Ligand SMILES: O=C(O)CCC(=O)C(=O)O
């Protein structure tokens with residue numbers, strides 16, 4: 001089958017520097033300074049510090065997110081107070097939210113996905129629950145965007161928040177975008193994820209309804225808990241939500257508009273090699289391509305099946 005790609009330029013071209021009201025292309029620092037230093041200076045970017053800020057590759061990340069990651073990295077063993085100033089603790093147990101992307105980046109991302117949807121490229125769907133989502137590894141998003149995002153940024157947060165779920169040992173992921181629209185998929189059944197930790201980011205566009213609701217943790221060999229209490233959380237564009245993969249959840253129907261969410265199922269081979277989170281048995285490994293479902297043949301494991 002033919003392999004299709006997106007161009008690397010998606011991550012470097014046409015980045016909007018809001019503060020200076022300027023669209024730029026970023027290949028490397030030398031090119032960036034050569035092309036934009038003069039105009040940036042004229043627009044008030046006149047100190048070394050400001051120039052360094054402007055040519056950071058992290059332009060698509062919210063400044064609050066960069067500050068949170070910095071605090072997590074600095075705070076590895078010290079007090080969590082500064083981190084809890086920067087992260088919202090939601091009512092559902094161990095669910096956290098925080099700004100992650102700029103609104104401009106969310107808009108560009110959704111635009112890019114719409115082009116892909118309109119194209120006749122073959123489309124693998126994220127999972128059996130979802131007819132309209134897009135698998136992102138097929139679009140070439142892992143190498144330059146999602147793997148560095150997980151390794152250099154998100155891991156700093158998960159290491160602190162979910163040490164018991166392999167948060168410090170995440171080594172692969174499956175990422176996709178889910179889409180809800182009246183007349184297409186409008187909601188998602190109650191389920192748990194094939195992930196140790198899930199990142200769920202609302203990308204917009206505009207919608208009503210579509211809340212995420214959380215119930216109880218999945219327990220193998222236990223019949224469904226009729227008394228599970230549900231906690232609803234509304235998605236807000238550009239805000240990320242972190243939860244444990246085994247924390248059962250679903251999405252309420254949207255009542256208008258279109259809702260796109262980036263979902264990253266993050267895996268820790270050290271955790272899942274000991275016990276498959278879907279069948280709760282020792283995994284029966286079948287070779288596959290790419291990250292597969294995140295199992296490896298490494299022998300060092302962390303057993304959370306008993307957590
Ligand atoms: O639509 C959502 O916010 C939830 C999606 C989800 O839980 C999933 O795809 O695993």
Ligand SMILES: [Fe+2]
Nearest residue numbers: 191192193249
């Ligand atoms: Fe899910």
